[in-house]
Amino acid sequence: MASVLLLGAVAVMLHLASISAAQPDHGCKTHCGNVEIPYPFGIGIGCAMDQGFELNCSRSVDGNDKPFLLRREIVSISLSRGQSRALSRIPSYCYNPSTGTMDSKIWEFELSWPYRFSNVDNNFVTIGCNTIGYIYKTNGMTRDATGCVSVCGSPADLTNGSCVGVGCCQNVVPKGLMGYNVYFYDVDYVNKTRETNSWYFNPCSYAGLVETEAFIFSSDYVTTTRFNDTYNGRQPVVLDWVIGNATCEAARTNMSSYACRGGNTVCVDSSNGPGYRCNCSIGYQGNPYLSGGCTDVNECQRSPSPCPESASCENTAGGYQCSCPFGSNFSNETNTCTNRFIGVVIGLSSGIGVLFLASISVLLVQKWKRSTKKRVRKAHFRKNNGLLLEQLNSSDESATHSSKIFSLDELEKATDNFDSTRILGLGAHGTVYKGILSDQRVVAIKKSKMVDQIEIDQFVNELAILSQIHHRNVVKLYGCCLESEVPLLVYEFISSGTLSELLHGDQLSARSLLTWHDRIRIASEAASALAYLHSAAATPIFHRDVKSDNILLTDNFTAKVADFGASRSISIDETCVVTAVQGTFGYLDPEYYHTCQLTEKSDVYSFGVIIAELLTRKQPIFLNSRGEKQNLCYHFVRRLQDNTMMEIVDVQILEEGNDRQISEVAALARACLKHKGEERPTMKEVVHRLQLLRGKMSMKKNHELEVDNEAGPL
Numbered sequence: 001m002a003s004v005l006l007l008g009a010v011a012v013m014l015h016l017a018s019i020s021a022a023q024p025d026h027g028c029k030t031h032c033g034n035v036e037i038p039y040p041f042g043i044g045i046g047c048a049m050d051q052g053f054e055l056n057c058s059r060s061v062d063g064n065d066k067p068f069l070l071r072r073e074i075v076s077i078s079l080s081r082g083q084s085r086a087l088s089r090i091p092s093y094c095y096n097p098s099t100g101t102m103d104s105k106i107w108e109f110e111l112s113w114p115y116r117f118s119n120v121d122n123n124f125v126t127i128g129c130n131t132i133g134y135i136y137k138t139n140g141m142t143r144d145a146t147g148c149v150s151v152c153g154s155p156a157d158l159t160n161g162s163c164v165g166v167g168c169c170q171n172v173v174p175k176g177l178m179g180y181n182v183y184f185y186d187v188d189y190v191n192k193t194r195e196t197n198s199w200y201f202n203p204c205s206y207a208g209l210v211e212t213e214a215f216i217f218s219s220d221y222v223t224t225t226r227f228n229d230t231y232n233g234r235q236p237v238v239l240d241w242v243i244g245n246a247t248c249e250a251a252r253t254n255m256s257s258y259a260c261r262g263g264n265t266v267c268v269d270s271s272n273g274p275g276y277r278c279n280c281s282i283g284y285q286g287n288p289y290l291s292g293g294c295t296d297v298n299e300c301q302r303s304p305s306p307c308p309e310s311a312s313c314e315n316t317a318g319g320y321q322c323s324c325p326f327g328s329n330f331s332n333e334t335n336t337c338t339n340r341f342i343g344v345v346i347g348l349s350s351g352i353g354v355l356f357l358a359s360i361s362v363l364l365v366q367k368w369k370r371s372t373k374k375r376v377r378k379a380h381f382r383k384n385n386g387l388l389l390e391q392l393n394s395s396d397e398s399a400t401h402s403s404k405i406f407s408l409d410e411l412e413k414a415t416d417n418f419d420s421t422r423i424l425g426l427g428a429h430g431t432v433y434k435g436i437l438s439d440q441r442v443v444a445i446k447k448s449k450m451v452d453q454i455e456i457d458q459f460v461n462e463l464a465i466l467s468q469i470h471h472r473n474v475v476k477l478y479g480c481c482l483e484s485e486v487p488l489l490v491y492e493f494i495s496s497g498t499l500s501e502l503l504h505g506d507q508l509s510a511r512s513l514l515t516w517h518d519r520i521r522i523a524s525e526a527a528s529a530l531a532y533l534h535s536a537a538a539t540p541i542f543h544r545d546v547k548s549d550n551i552l553l554t555d556n557f558t559a560k561v562a563d564f565g566a567s568r569s570i571s572i573d574e575t576c577v578v579t580a581v582q583g584t585f586g587y588l589d590p591e592y593y594h595t596c597q598l599t600e601k602s603d604v605y606s607f608g609v610i611i612a613e614l615l616t617r618k619q620p621i622f623l624n625s626r627g628e629k630q631n632l633c634y635h636f637v638r639r640l641q642d643n644t645m646m647e648i649v650d651v652q653i654l655e656e657g658n659d660r661q662i663s664e665v666a667a668l669a670r671a672c673l674k675h676k677g678e679e680r681p682t683m684k685e686v687v688h689r690l691q692l693l694r695g696k697m698s699m700k701k702n703h704e705l706e707v708d709n710e711a712g713p714l
């Protein structure tokens with residue numbers, strides 16, 4: 001068995017060998033009539049690759065040469081499709097009126113190797129009324145069969161062009177079909193009379209394989225014999241052909257028998273049975289069965305040109321190249337020349353461009369708004385010598401910890417945008433807001449009313465010095481903000497209000513919250529703060545606005561001097577106009593009217609007024625019993641001279657203190673209130689005298705306690 005197969009294989013190979021070397025002889029006819037005959041087909045021995053491809057070229061009745069294969073006329077041959085079109089007789093089944101029987105003309109169609117009926121390009125068609133047409137073939141072990149039923153009652157049922165079962169039906173062709181016999185079955189056969197049967201209008205039925213593309217059903221194919229008359233009773237049918245019986249892969253193993261010749265060829269396995277075909281590679285054309293038969297296609301000569309108009313086309317082996325003018329780039333996807341740069345711009349702006357531009361413009365507007373705001377703030381900052389202060393701060397390590405430049409945003413946040421509910425006090429020289437910083441520190445933020453540039457400059461300078469001063473009786477300056485038009489000051493928040501409020505706040509109440517001891521201590525503390533600033537710093541700092549409003553008190557009545565030097569309520573100009581000092585009139589150093597200058601002794605004078613306030617619990621400018629405005633200072637000094645001072649002293653003090661202490665404090669006030677500055681004591685001396693007094697008072701108190709204790713048990 002194996003040896004038989006082997007022998008068979010050898011025989012096949014030998015056969016292949018004999019054909020493979022063959023190339024057509026020179027002088028072989030390439031045409032027969034109008035039909036081109038390409039190799040491997042040929043007319044006569046030595047012109048075809050194989051017996052199967054040998055054609056007869058005979059003159060037909062009409063006088064034209066026609067190629068014949070298997071006794072059938074060949075209409076065309078396609079190498080690239082591996083197909084030939086042959087004309088095939090159409091089996092018919094006709095009613096013979098003279099005999100009253102059905103005459104059938106069955107044409108067998110047997111193909112031989114290498115041909116098969118194309119299963120793709122042919123259909124099995126049945127034309128007629130009440131007819132079953134079918135083919136049935138046992139091909140060795142396999143059976144090939146197909147068929148369909150065509151029915152119709154009257155000519156009116158027929159639809160021209162529609163082959164879907166009425167007058168005409170069609171079905172697919174099985175793969176690898178190499179021959180067929182047609183069978184007809186007449187549904188009406190049992191009861192054929194002229195009146196009842198379709199043959200009355202349907203003389204013939206037909207069935208067979210036809211080229212799908214060439215066949216269009218016409219309703220008169222049923223009612224006349226036109227279908228048989230076309231092509232003289234024949235119809236084109238498509239035949240697939242192959243080279244050899246092997247696959248491409250197997251065929252390539254023996255190059256001498258391999259039919260695909262030269263370069264630029266491809267081998268194609270048949271989809272309709274065994275065997276292969278050859279084709280030229282993409283970009284090449286010609287005959288793949290001839291050596292060097294596939295030649296390059298010059299795509300550039302195609303009309304229209306494959307390249308864009310502006311580009312030049314260059315033919316390449318198996319292809320072409322489009323070269324766009326300089327600066328532009330060929331895109332084979334759009335088959336256009338695109339300007340490299342403009343392309344990018346257009347691409348960007350057209351695609352996400354609209355979105356992009358929209359968002360950009362929104363961003364720009366926002367940025368512009370923000371930058372304008374920022375610029376304004378920066379301008380204020382520069383105007384407010386922020387840079388100077390920054391420099392000061394950064395040069396002093398310790399200062400950076402104690403004071404800080406706040407941003408306007410930060411303070412706006414801390415004060416709820418300077419909400420009116422946050423106002424702690426409205427003064428002649430500004431508004432004070434309560435604020436809570438991000439670190440939960442409670443602060444007082446003072447918005448000054450300064451607008452004059454010189455004022456601001458001086459303010460900033462003093463601020464720089466103040467920021468470096470730490471005294472337990474000076475309100476701590478946390479920092480400032482210079483981004484607003486007028487500088488903002490950020491102080492520690494002192495909870496219990498001002499000395500003025502505590503002394504004069506509730507005038508009707510007989511007793512102030514402040515005891516005699518408290519008052520002396522407060523005076524002493526305030527004085528020490530003033531003295532410290534008069535002497536401690538390299539350049540003395542004068543408060544310039546000492547008054548009970550500026551002495552703040554903590555929960556336990558510790559004094560904190562506020563607005564130190566920073567708030568310059570008195571505008572010192574050349575004309576010495578003091579209209580702006582209404583609020584602090586009662587404290588103003590009388591020498592100022594002559595010298596137009598505030599000195600450290602001016603602070604001492606103002607402090608004298610505060611002592612007088614503490615003693616009398618009267619405001620610097622007060623209304624007397626007759627409703628007249630009185631200057632406390634003037635009043636107090638006159639009383640001292642008249643020795644009637646005790647009459648205006650606060651009754652609470654008369655109760656709590658003794659005459660000697662009161663007289664001593666009164667004498668200190670008198671010294672501070674001297675008309676001539678030089679006659680007044682310095683702040684340091686004031687502190688000294690107050691501390692001495694405090695010492696004596698506490699000794700006295702202790703002594704009194706002892707006396708009480710001794711007296712107690714008695």
Ligand SMILES: *[C@@H]1O[C@H](CO)[C@@H](O)[C@H](O)[C@H]1NC(C)=O
Pocket residue numbers: 013014015016017018020254255256257
């Ligand atoms: C290849 O084909 C040639 C010619 O047809 C033949 O002589 C040779 O034996 C074959 N070789 C093989 C390996 O099949």
Ligand SMILES: *[C@@H]1O[C@H](CO)[C@@H](O)[C@H](O)[C@H]1NC(C)=O
Pocket residue numbers: 054055056068069070071
């Ligand atoms: C070709 O023609 C010759 C003579 O006319 C005939 O004997 C032969 O069978 C024909 N071959 C084919 C394939 O039709």
Ligand SMILES: *[C@@H]1O[C@H](CO)[C@@H](O)[C@H](O)[C@H]1NC(C)=O
Pocket residue numbers: 080081268279280281282283
């Ligand atoms: C052979 O090549 C041609 C042109 O490249 C193509 O149109 C055709 O489909 C190919 N045939 C097969 C069977 O691949």
Ligand SMILES: *[C@@H]1O[C@H](CO)[C@@H](O)[C@H](O)[C@H]1NC(C)=O
Pocket residue numbers: 190191193196
């Ligand atoms: C045959 O046709 C006649 C009328 O022409 C009808 O009476 C009869 O039933 C038919 N027979 C069959 C089997 O259809």
Ligand SMILES: *[C@@H]1O[C@H](CO)[C@@H](O)[C@H](O)[C@H]1NC(C)=O
Pocket residue numbers: 160161217218219220
């Ligand atoms: C059917 O249509 C074809 C062309 O579409 C035409 O040639 C033919 O005459 C038509 N037949 C009838 C019966 O109208």
Ligand SMILES: *[C@@H]1O[C@H](CO)[C@@H](O)[C@H](O)[C@H]1NC(C)=O
Pocket residue numbers: 092094204225228229232233
């Ligand atoms: C079909 O046409 C051919 C050629 O004209 C003719 O010989 C044949 O008899 C016709 N068949 C029928 C059924 O008309």
Ligand SMILES: *[C@@H]1O[C@H](CO)[C@@H](O)[C@H](O)[C@H]1NC(C)=O
Pocket residue numbers: 012015016113244245
């Ligand atoms: C291919 O096989 C068929 C039958 O199977 C045979 O008739 C034919 O000669 C073979 N062709 C070649 C080239 O081997």
Ligand SMILES: *[C@@H]1O[C@H](CO)[C@@H](O)[C@H](O)[C@H]1NC(C)=O
Pocket residue numbers: 329330331340
């Ligand atoms: C198109 O241009 C880009 C850069 O400009 C380049 O990398 C690319 O190779 C060019 N493509 C063609 C087909 O010329």
Ligand SMILES: *[C@@H]1O[C@H](CO)[C@@H](O)[C@H](O)[C@H]1NC(C)=O
Pocket residue numbers: 332333
């Ligand atoms: C364009 O060219 C590239 C490389 O030359 C190729 O990979 C791609 O398939 C081509 N695209 C089209 C649509 O021709």
